[in-house]
Amino acid sequence: MIIFGTGKSLIHTGEPTFNCAHCGSIQSVGLRFFVHYFHIFWIPMFSYKVKTLSYCTHCRQMLEKRGMTAEQSQHILQEKPRVPLKYFSGLLLGAVLILFIIVAIVNENRQTDKYLQQPQVGDVYGMKQSNGYYTLYLVSQMKGDSLGFRINNYEVPSSSKLSVIRRDHAADYGKSVVFVSKEELEKLMEEKYIVNIRRD
Ligand SMILES: [Zn+2]
Incomplete structure (x- = not known):
């Protein structure tokens, strides 16, 4: 419950x-x-207004703007403080989160390029298949200019769900090995069939 x-x-x-x-x-x-301010779980997300009251330290009478003297309401603008940043925590947090996601994506793309150029046995390729589904290819051999892949037994309908295979079927690869040349891999990369390459 939120x-x-x-x-x-x-x-x-x-x-x-x-x-x-x-x-x-x-x-x-x-x-x-x-x-x-508006809050979620008591964390201020953003402030939407600042309200001013006059307050008597002696009789404790509090008055809204319409009950103030002209002099007092003129003073509001002079005294009005800047709203502390913590009342925008939600917005700031959201911005930081988006920044993190962007950095992570840029980082993964850079790593994927590097792993494609310098492959290692054990690299795991997220791959789009011709049927539109996604699965994982595990580098199990390297022979000359080609990589030998074992293909995972499971597939998922979107690239974002590849994490499910990584989590639940990390060892479920078929026995047969499919060889793909480096040239073909680069083509697959260009055509975006290779989603990402991960290395532990
Ligand atoms: Zn008073």
């Missing part, structure tokens, strides 16, 4: 510089600024 909703926090208390019309105290009223 718990989400809105919250508010006091982010700034102004100096009490105004007189109170309610209790008559001198310089007892200051402005208080509350940030309103």
